[in-house]
Structures are given as C-alpha cells and as structure tokens.
Amino acid sequence: MISTTQDKLDNKHTKRRIEKLVAVVIALLVWQVAAMLIGEHxxxxxxxxxxxRLFSLLTEADFFRTIIYSFLRIVSGFFLGLLIxxxxxxxxxxxxxxxxxFWPYMVTIKSVPVASFIILCLIWLTSSSLSIFISFLMVxxxxxxxxxxxxxxxxxxxxEMTQVYxxxxxxxxxxxxxxxIKTYLISACSVALGLAWKSGIAAEVIGVSFGSIGEKLYESKIYxxxxxxxxxTVIIVLLSVGFEKIVLFLIKRFFIRLERS
Amino acid sequence: MDIVISELTKKFADNTVIDRFSAVIKENQRTFIMGPSGCGKTTLINILLGLVPFDSGVIKGVPERKSVVFQEDRLCESFNSISNVRLVLNRKVDDSVIISHLEQIGLKDDLYKPVIELSGGMRRRVAIVRAILAESEILFLDEPFKGLDTETKKNVMSYLLENTRNKTTIIVTHDIEDVNALSGNVIAMDM
Incomplete structure (x- = not known):
C-alpha cells in the first residue's frame, strides 16, 4: 500500500518534470523562430x-577568473546578510x-530602489567591494x-514548558x-539568493567593476x-540557481541532522 | 514543607475563575484536585507553576524545582521521544535510562520516531516520562490520562505509582476511579 502511494508520487513528479521539459523546449523553439523571423542578430x-558563444567563452583565458571574482563577492554579501x-x-x-x-532601516532598504543605493555607494566604496555591499543590503x-x-x-x-523545566x-x-525558524529561513534564503545575484550583478554593471561578470555585460552593451x-546572462542564471540549490540542500541537511541528534 | 494556599483569587477581566480558595497540599503525598469543568483547576496549576499571576491571596511552600504534564503535551514535534525527554534533563542522564522508562510505558517500538508521527496516547506517555525524569521536588499532572485507552491507562498508572512514591504530586482529574487507583488526598474545587 505504502509502496503504491510512493510509486504514484514518483510518477507524478516524473510527469511534472516531463511537462516542464516540454515547456522549455517549446519556449526555446519560439525563441529560435522569433529570432529567425526578426533576422537581425x-x-x-x-x-x-x-x-x-557560451562554449567559446569557456575557452577564453579570463572566463573562470571573471566567474570567481563575481561569485566570491556576491556570495560573501549573501552570507554577511544571512549572518547579520x-x-x-x-x-x-x-x-x-x-x-x-531597526524598523526605519529595514523599511528604507526595502523601499529604496537598488539603483539609488548602487549610485550612492559608488561614492562611498570602491567598485570592487560594491557588489558585496549591495548583495548584503538586499539580503x-x-x-x-x-x-x-x-x-x-x-x-x-x-x-512556558521550558520555563517550568x-x-x-x-x-x-x-x-x-x-x-x-526552519521554514522561514528556507523560504528567505530562496528569495534572498536570487536577489543577491540580481543586485550584485547590477552593482557590477553600474560600477563597472574590473574583471567582473558585470563588466562583461557592460562591454556587451558598449560593443x-x-x-x-x-x-x-545564461551563466549568471546557472550560477544563481546552482548556488541556491547547494545552499538550500545544506540548510535542509543541517536541520535533518539537528532533529536526529 | 506543605504548600499552603490562603484566600486565593484569580480573575480574567470581569470573570472570577478562583474565588478566595484555600487548601493545604501535603508534602511527599499525592493530592488530587477535582471539580467541574471551568472551576479553575488548570488555572490553579498554572498559578502554582508560576506561569499565571494571581490577584489576591497567599501561597507558601511551593518548591523551586517543578515538573509538569500539561493538559496539552507540549512536545517538540520534529524531535523523537528520547530527545524530548533529554531536553528537560539538566543533569547527565544516560540515554539507556530514558529508553528504559519509555519502554516501561509501552513506547519500545517508537523511540526514534519524531513525536509528530506518534498517536495522541503515545505523545501523552512521552510527556509523562519527561515529567518523571526531570529533576524536581514537585510533580504536576493535569489530566495525565487524557487520550489513553483502558489498558494503556492501567500501565501508565502503575508506572506513576512506582515513580511518584514519596514525592509531592498534584493530579488534576475528573475521574474518581483515578483517585481510587492511585490513592491520595482530594481537594474539591467549586464553580
């Protein structure tokens, strides 16, 4: 009985994955057709x-250095935000x-546009530390x-029980x-991780941080x-999603260990 | 030292739940508090536990170290029964001691399950073992047999008889059979 229920669940998950995969393939086809119809690269x-282009980027000398540069800064900003x-x-x-x-600070950070913070922080900070601070601020x-x-x-x-004992x-x-706080932390991290990447990269673009992914995006605009x-953009999405999966996996694992200890 | 309660009054807004109640709870004995629903039995327990303030009266002789089985089980849902007991132990107690108590009360096969997966009766028994093993000078049991079937109740009663000997124990119950089975002093509360 239990295994049948499990089988049904597995089938449901597999079906959903297939559905999503089909949706992605169709979206890519729509993109391909649209680009061909426009006919202007x-x-x-x-x-x-x-x-x-993605594959040719992989062979470029500074590709991994660029990724590590942005990754370390954005991830540092995220963990700093998580800790503080x-x-x-x-x-x-x-x-x-x-x-x-704390209330006025939180309301201000939440309501002020990220671009305003980035431009303001450009005056205070160097462009290399800008993405750390902006990611931290958004998280x-x-x-x-x-x-x-x-x-x-x-x-x-x-x-009350703990008070008595x-x-x-x-x-x-x-x-x-x-x-x-488990469920609250998981959902907060899920949202914050995406935002850390988006805001961190935006800071790199506006601050034109030398050697960052943001600088590459800026150059693509110039040229x-x-x-x-x-x-x-695909690389940023992959980094963001990949890092989110790892962090959420580690958090869930931490709680499983905690509850079993 | 006996617990002496004199002219105790407790109001919630305009509703007087306990009105000039007086009683003596004998040290190292079992005392049953009986009375109709809504007469303030649980409120009295909460006052003696120090969780609820009272409006007037005097209470003397309540020991510092207390343990309790609340009306609700108040367990940490995602942890197993052993961890739930370990939570309240301030001294070093070997897991084997906790396990032997849980086994004694019929939880042998469910020691490592998160308590959220246990039935109401099983959870009740975890709460009872937790109260028994906690280091305390007085034990409060607020309807401890709630949700237990007849056979389990018998088993839990003999466990309590064995583990509350010569300990100040206050038991809130509606059932006179509980008093007959466990024996002790009875304090009746009126509406």
Missing part, C-alpha cells in the same frame, strides 16, 4: 548562437526596543523579516527556536554584442 540572437540579518532578528525578537530601532531585510517572523510565531506554550538558552535554541549579453 543585434536585436535578438538565436539560442543556437548563444550556446555557441539573523543576529538582528534574534535581538529584535528578544528586545522590543531593538525591533523598533539583509529579507533574512531579518523572515527570521523575526519565525521567532515571533514560536509556540508560547512550548516556551528551566531549560537552558542553548537547548531552547536547538529544540524550540531553530525548528521554528552591441547581443550574443555575449545572452551568454553571460
């Missing part, structure tokens, strides 16, 4: 041209005054808001708070190289 390149956002959420969850004091309110929401929705009855702070963190623009 400057306006819209074909997916085949993009794939070819979590600490601020813990503080805000513990002390109401901290929540009030911070998402992590803060979600983790704070998780902390605030902690079951008060469980906390005089459970230590560390045990409360492990048994009550971490499982409580009207649509194939380069598309190829680098």
């Amino acid at each position: 400057l306006l819209l390149v074909t997916p085949i041209t993009v794939v070819k 956002g979590s600490l601020m959420a813990i503080l805000a969850g513990r002390f109401h005054i901290a929540k009030i004091m 911070l309110p998402i992590i803060y808001t979600n983790i704070l929401q998780g902390i605030e929705s902690t079951d008060q009855k469980l906390l 005089r459970v230590s702070w560390l045990k409360k963190l492990k048994y009550i708070y971490l499982p409580q 009207y190289s649509t194939a380069d623009l598309f190829a680098w």
Whole structure:
C-alpha cells in the first residue's frame, strides 16, 4: 500500500518534470523562430548562437577568473546578510526596543530602489567591494523579516514548558527556536539568493567593476554584442540557481541532522 | 514543607475563575484536585507553576524545582521521544535510562520516531516520562490520562505509582476511579 502511494508520487513528479521539459523546449523553439523571423542578430540572437558563444567563452583565458571574482563577492554579501540579518532578528525578537530601532532601516532598504543605493555607494566604496555591499543590503531585510517572523510565531506554550523545566538558552535554541525558524529561513534564503545575484550583478554593471561578470555585460552593451549579453546572462542564471540549490540542500541537511541528534 | 494556599483569587477581566480558595497540599503525598469543568483547576496549576499571576491571596511552600504534564503535551514535534525527554534533563542522564522508562510505558517500538508521527496516547506517555525524569521536588499532572485507552491507562498508572512514591504530586482529574487507583488526598474545587 505504502509502496503504491510512493510509486504514484514518483510518477507524478516524473510527469511534472516531463511537462516542464516540454515547456522549455517549446519556449526555446519560439525563441529560435522569433529570432529567425526578426533576422537581425543585434536585436535578438538565436539560442543556437548563444550556446555557441557560451562554449567559446569557456575557452577564453579570463572566463573562470571573471566567474570567481563575481561569485566570491556576491556570495560573501549573501552570507554577511544571512549572518547579520539573523543576529538582528534574534535581538529584535528578544528586545522590543531593538525591533523598533531597526524598523526605519529595514523599511528604507526595502523601499529604496537598488539603483539609488548602487549610485550612492559608488561614492562611498570602491567598485570592487560594491557588489558585496549591495548583495548584503538586499539580503539583509529579507533574512531579518523572515527570521523575526519565525521567532515571533514560536509556540508560547512550548516556551512556558521550558520555563517550568528551566531549560537552558542553548537547548531552547536547538529544540524550540531553530525548528521554528526552519521554514522561514528556507523560504528567505530562496528569495534572498536570487536577489543577491540580481543586485550584485547590477552593482557590477553600474560600477563597472574590473574583471567582473558585470563588466562583461557592460562591454556587451558598449560593443552591441547581443550574443555575449545572452551568454553571460545564461551563466549568471546557472550560477544563481546552482548556488541556491547547494545552499538550500545544506540548510535542509543541517536541520535533518539537528532533529536526529 | 506543605504548600499552603490562603484566600486565593484569580480573575480574567470581569470573570472570577478562583474565588478566595484555600487548601493545604501535603508534602511527599499525592493530592488530587477535582471539580467541574471551568472551576479553575488548570488555572490553579498554572498559578502554582508560576506561569499565571494571581490577584489576591497567599501561597507558601511551593518548591523551586517543578515538573509538569500539561493538559496539552507540549512536545517538540520534529524531535523523537528520547530527545524530548533529554531536553528537560539538566543533569547527565544516560540515554539507556530514558529508553528504559519509555519502554516501561509501552513506547519500545517508537523511540526514534519524531513525536509528530506518534498517536495522541503515545505523545501523552512521552510527556509523562519527561515529567518523571526531570529533576524536581514537585510533580504536576493535569489530566495525565487524557487520550489513553483502558489498558494503556492501567500501565501508565502503575508506572506513576512506582515513580511518584514519596514525592509531592498534584493530579488534576475528573475521574474518581483515578483517585481510587492511585490513592491520595482530594481537594474539591467549586464553580
């Protein structure tokens, strides 16, 4: 009975994957046909041209250096946002005054356009550290808001139980708070990771950071190289999605280990 | 030291839940608190646990270290029964001790399942073992047999008899048969 239910679930997942794959193939065909109809590479390149350009980029000397440059900065910004956002959420969850004091900063960061921050930060920072700061800034309110929401929705009855049994702070963190924020953290990271890449690359483009993916995108605009623009965009998407999958996998694994310990 | 409650009053807004209630709870004995629904039994337990403030009256002699089985199980859902017990242990207790208690109460086959996957009766028993193993001078049991079938209830009663000997234990119940089976003093609360 159980295996039949499992089989049905597996079949459902396989069916969904096939459906999605078909949708992607159709979208690529639509793109190919549209590009052929327009017939102007400057306006819209074909997916085949993009794939070819992608492979030729792989052989270029500074390809991996460019990727590592942007990856390290954007990922650093993300982890910095994760760390500081979590600490601020813990503080805000513990002390109401901290929540009030953080409120104007969070509202400002959330509502001000990222381009305004990038241009403002260009005055304060070097272009090489700009993407770290911008990624951090975009990740911070998402992590803060979600983790704070998780902390605030902690079951008060469980906390009363720990009060009676005089459970230590560390045990409360492990048994009550971490499982409580699990879903909030996963969804926050999922959103924040995508945003870290988008904003980080935007910062590199506007700041024209030397040796970054953003600089490559900027150059593709200068030289009207649509194939380069598309190829680098594909690389950004792959990096962003790949990194998101790894981080979410690690977070889920951490919680499984925690719950089994 | 006996717990002495004098003229205790507790109101929630305009509703007086406990009205000038007085009682003595004997040290190292079992005491049953009985009364109709809504008479304030759980509120009294929560006051004695220090979770709810009271409006007037005096309470003396409540020990510092307490353990409790609440009306709800209040377990950490994603952790197994052993971890749930370990959570409240401030001293080093070997897992084998926890396991032997859980086995004694009929949870042998479900030790490593997250408690969210356990039935209501099983969860109740985890909460009972947790309260028994926690280091305490007084034990509060608020309707401890809720959701247990007759056979399991018998087993849990003998477990409690064995583990609450000479311990100040306060049991909230509706069922006079619980008093007959476990024996102890009875405090009746009125509406």
